[in-house]
Amino acid sequence: MNLTETLELIVLALYFLGAVLHILAMLVRGPLLRYGGQAATLLGFGLHTLDIGLYMVRYEAMALGHGPFYFSLLAWTLIIVSLVLNWRLRMHFLALTALPLALIIFSFATTLPTVEVVLPESFMGLWFGLHIGTLFFSICLLAMAASSGVVYLFLENKIKGKAKITGLSKDLPSLSLFDQVNAWAVNLGFPLFTVGLLSGFLWAHFTWERFFSWDPKEVAAIIVWLLFAFLFHQRLVNGWRGRKPAKLAIWIFALSLVSMLGINFFLETHHSFQP
Amino acid sequence: MNQSICLLGLNHRTAPVEVRERYALPDVDPREQGLIAPGSGVKEAMILSTCNRVEFLSVGREKPGMALEILRFWADFCGGNVHELQAHTYQYNNLDAVSHLFSVASSLDSMVLGEPQILGQLKQAYRRSVKQGTSGVVLNRLLHKSFSVAKRVRTETRVASNAVSISFAAVELAKRIFGDLSNQTAMLVGAGEMAELAATHLLSAGVKRLLIANRTHARGCELASRIQGEAVLFAELFERMAEADIIISSTGATQTVIQRRDVQTIMKRRRNRPMFFIDIAVPRDIDPDVNNLDNTYLYDIDDLKEVVEENLSQRKTEAAKAMVIVQEETEKFACWLRSLDLKPTILDLLASGERIARKELKKTLRRLGPKAEDPQVREALETLVLSLGHKLYHQPLDFLKRRAREEDAGTRYIDITRRMFNLDNEPPAPDAHPDRRQPKPDED
Numbered sequence A: 001m002n003l004t005e006t007l008e009l010i011v012l013a014l015y016f017l018g019a020v021l022h023i024l025a026m027l028v029r030g031p032l033l034r035y036g037g038q039a040a041t042l043l044g045f046g047l048h049t050l051d052i053g054l055y056m057v058r059y060e061a062m063a064l065g066h067g068p069f070y071f072s073l074l075a076w077t078l079i080i081v082s083l084v085l086n087w088r089l090r091m092h093f094l095a096l097t098a099l100p101l102a103l104i105i106f107s108f109a110t111t112l113p114t115v116e117v118v119l120p121e122s123f124m125g126l127w128f129g130l131h132i133g134t135l136f137f138s139i140c141l142l143a144m145a146a147s148s149g150v151v152y153l154f155l156e157n158k159i160k161g162k163a164k165i166t167g168l169s170k171d172l173p174s175l176s177l178f179d180q181v182n183a184w185a186v187n188l189g190f191p192l193f194t195v196g197l198l199s200g201f202l203w204a205h206f207t208w209e210r211f212f213s214w215d216p217k218e219v220a221a222i223i224v225w226l227l228f229a230f231l232f233h234q235r236l237v238n239g240w241r242g243r244k245p246a247k248l249a250i251w252i253f254a255l256s257l258v259s260m261l262g263i264n265f266f267l268e269t270h271h272s273f274q275p
Numbered sequence B: 001m002n003q004s005i006c007l008l009g010l011n012h013r014t015a016p017v018e019v020r021e022r023y024a025l026p027d028v029d030p031r032e033q034g035l036i037a038p039g040s041g042v043k044e045a046m047i048l049s050t051c052n053r054v055e056f057l058s059v060g061r062e063k064p065g066m067a068l069e070i071l072r073f074w075a076d077f078c079g080g081n082v083h084e085l086q087a088h089t090y091q092y093n094n095l096d097a098v099s100h101l102f103s104v105a106s107s108l109d110s111m112v113l114g115e116p117q118i119l120g121q122l123k124q125a126y127r128r129s130v131k132q133g134t135s136g137v138v139l140n141r142l143l144h145k146s147f148s149v150a151k152r153v154r155t156e157t158r159v160a161s162n163a164v165s166i167s168f169a170a171v172e173l174a175k176r177i178f179g180d181l182s183n184q185t186a187m188l189v190g191a192g193e194m195a196e197l198a199a200t201h202l203l204s205a206g207v208k209r210l211l212i213a214n215r216t217h218a219r220g221c222e223l224a225s226r227i228q229g230e231a232v233l234f235a236e237l238f239e240r241m242a243e244a245d246i247i248i249s250s251t252g253a254t255q256t257v258i259q260r261r262d263v264q265t266i267m268k269r270r271r272n273r274p275m276f277f278i279d280i281a282v283p284r285d286i287d288p289d290v291n292n293l294d295n296t297y298l299y300d301i302d303d304l305k306e307v308v309e310e311n312l313s314q315r316k317t318e319a320a321k322a323m324v325i326v327q328e329e330t331e332k333f334a335c336w337l338r339s340l341d342l343k344p345t346i347l348d349l350l351a352s353g354e355r356i357a358r359k360e361l362k363k364t365l366r367r368l369g370p371k372a373e374d375p376q377v378r379e380a381l382e383t384l385v386l387s388l389g390h391k392l393y394h395q396p397l398d399f400l401k402r403r404a405r406e407e408d409a410g411t412r413y414i415d416i417t418r419r420m421f422n423l424d425n426e427p428p429a430p431d432a433h434p435d436r437r438q439p440k441p442d443e444d
Helices: A003-028 A031-065 A067-089 A093-111 A126-160 A167-171 A175-208 A216-236 A243-266 B017-022 B066-077 B082-088 B094-105 B117-131 B137-156 B166-178 B193-204 B217-226 B234-241 B260-269 B288-292 B301-339 B342-373 B375-391 B394-405 B409-420
Strands: B004-011 B042-049 B053-060 B090-093 B185-189 B209-214 B230-233 B246-249 B275-279 B296-300
Touching: A003 A031, A003 A067, A003 A093, A003 A167, A031 A067, A031 A093, A067 A093, A067 A126, A067 A175, A093 A126, A126 A167, A126 A175, A126 A243, A126 B166, A175 A216, A175 A243, A175 B166, A216 A243, B004 B017, B004 B066, B004 B094, B042 B117, B042 B137, B053 B066, B053 B094, B053 B137, B066 B082, B090 B094, B094 B117, B094 B137, B094 B301, B117 B137, B137 B301, B137 B409, B166 B193, B166 B246, B166 B275, B166 B296, B166 B301, B185 B193, B185 B234, B193 B209, B193 B246, B209 B217, B209 B234, B217 B230, B230 B234, B234 B260, B260 B275, B260 B288, B288 B296, B296 B301, B301 B342, B342 B375, B342 B394, B342 B409, B394 B409
Parallel strands: B185 B209, B185 B246, B209 B230, B246 B275, B275 B296
Antiparallel strands: B004 B053, B004 B090, B042 B053
16 A cells, blocks of 8 residues: 555545544534544545645646546545635534535545546646636535535424424524525635636637537536526625525536536536546 | 431422512521531531522431421521421432432422523522531532532533523524524514513623614613613614514504515515514514515514423423433432541551552562562562551541541541542542642552
8 A cells, every 4th residue: 555545545534533523523412522523624634635735746737637636636625615614604514514525525536446537638737727626616615505505494494484493403503604605605606616617618719729519518517607697696686595595506506416427427528537 | 327418498399489488598697596506416507598499408417306406496587487387398318418409409490490590599508608617528519519410410411401481482593593693683663571571681692782662762762771772763663673683573552563565675675684573462563474585584472482382391301311410420429428437438548558559569579570489578578568558547547536536527537538548539620720630640
C-alpha cells in the first residue's frame, strides 16, 4: 500500500467516524459526541486536502484526466461546503447529510480502479478547471439546500398542521435556519452555476470550435439553469421564502443528479465517465 | 447507622392551601428555637418552606419521639394544633427521606412536574441553614448530592423540557419557527392579562421589540411603560403589524379582527418573512384561514392547550425514568452513609495501608532480583511492610475510636479521615483548586 492509498483509507475512516458520531450525537443528544464528530471530520478534511494536493503535485494538470480524482474532488467540495455552512449558520444538522454522501462518493474514488481515462490534452486548462470547480460547488450547495428542503417541508408540515413534535424532530433547528441554507444555495449557487456553464461553453468553443453541441447533458444543464434562474429571481425579486423555494431546490437537485448520473452512464455523451 | 435522617413535611397533596399557609416556616432558625440542643438528639436541621410545601429535615441520633417533638415545636411556633398538623404531614426516615429529598430537588414531587423553581428554593433553604450553622457533615453531603441529582435528572431525562404553560408553549413554538428570538419583534393586539403574561415570557426569551396596540390607547401606554414596550395606535394596527414577527391577539371583540386579506397584504410588504399569530382570545380574533397562507402560522388557544397537555403527559413518562436515577443515587448515598460508621472506616483505612504496602513490596522484590528468591527474605520483607502499613494508622485509629465515643464529634472526624485518606476514591470537585484537579502522578 502506498502513501496515497493509506491516506485515502484514513480519510475514509475519519469521515465514517465523523458520520457515526454525528448520528449518535443526534440519537442520544450528546454535544460531546458531536464535538468528536466535528473533530474527526475536520481532521479527515485536512488529510483529504493533503491527498488532493499530493495528487495534483504528482500528476500536475494530468490529474484532471483521472476519473476517480473527480469523485475525490466532489466529496471534498461537499465537505467544505457543509463545513462553511455549519460555521456560518451554526447548523450541525448538515453534517448528517454531507458526511454520508461524501463517504459514498469518496469510496467510489478509492475503489474504482484507476481508470486511466486518457482524456485529450485539451481537458486541462483554466476554462476546464473553472467549469469543474464552479459546477461542483454549486451542486454541493444544491445538495445541502435539497436536504434542508426535505426537512423543512417535514417540520413545516408539522407546525402548520399543529401536529405534536416529538422524538428526534424536537432537536431539529428552526425553520428559518433551514430556509437560510436555501438562501445560501440560491444566492451563491446560481452565480457559480452560471459561471460553470459559461466556462464550459467557452472551453467547448476553444477546443471544438462550437459553443453548443446538443449533447444530452448540455441540454439538461440548460434546463437546470433555467429552473435555477427562476428560483434565483423569485427569491431575490419576489421575496420567495419557505415552502416554494424548498420544493424547487429539491427538484433542481434531483434533476441535476439525474443529469449527472443517469445521462453520464446511460446515454451517449461527451461528458461520459466511460473511457 | 448511628445517623438517623428524618424528614417531616406537608405539601400540596397532603394539605390544602389554608393549612399550608398556617404552618409555613419561612424564617426559622432551628438553633435559636432550641431544637438543636445537646439533649434533643437533633444535630443538623434544615427547613424548606415554599408555597407548595413545608419540610423539616433533621439529622441526629435515633431517638424515639423525636418526630413528635419537632411536630410539637412546629405547631406551637405557628400557633396551630399538633393533631391537625400531624393529620397533614408525612414522615420519611433514613433512605426514604433521602430519596424523597432527591425527588423534591429534581422537581418530581412538584405540583407542576419538572418546574424549575423548586431547586432554587431548596438551594436558598440550604444556604440559610449553612449561615445559621445548622447543617453538618450529613446535611452538607445530602444537599450537595441532591443538587447534582437534580442536574442529572434534567440532563438525562426530558422531565423539564417541553413547555407546560400556554404562554411558554407559544414561546417554544416561536423558537421553532424563528430560531433565535433576539432579532424578532412581537406585537400585542389587546392588552389583557393573558397577553401580558405571554409578553413577559417573550421578553425574557429575548425578543428585541414589543409593540402594544390596544383599543383604549391609555391602557396600552400604561402596559407599555410597565413592560418596556411601545404603544401603537389601534387605528394603525395593520400599518405597524408589518414590523412584527410574532402577534399575540387577545381583544374582547365578538368578530374576527384580523382577516386573511389583511395578512396577505402585510405578507407582501414583509416580503414573505414568516409571521406567527397566537390567538388567545375567545371568541377568536384571527380568521383561521390565515394559517393556510404561506409562511404564516396561526395557533389558537385550543391548539396551544393541546400542546401543553401533550407535554404534560410526556413529562409523566419521563418522570418514571427520573425515579430510576433517584433510586440509583439513593443507593450511592446509602453506601456513603454506612461508611460514616467507625467500623467500615477502620477497615477501609487498614486496607488502604495494606494496598500501599503490597505495592511497595512488589517493587522492592523486583529490584532485588535473584536475592528475592530466598523465601526467608521474602517473608521478612512482607512482615515488615505489612506491619508498617498497619502500625502507621494505629494512632489515627486510636484517635478516631476515642472521638467516636463522644456524642457529636465522631461523624465529623470520620468524614475528615475519609476525605484525608481519600477512602471513597472521589474525583475532585469541578470547582476545586487547579492543583487538585490535575491527575496525581502515578505512584509507580
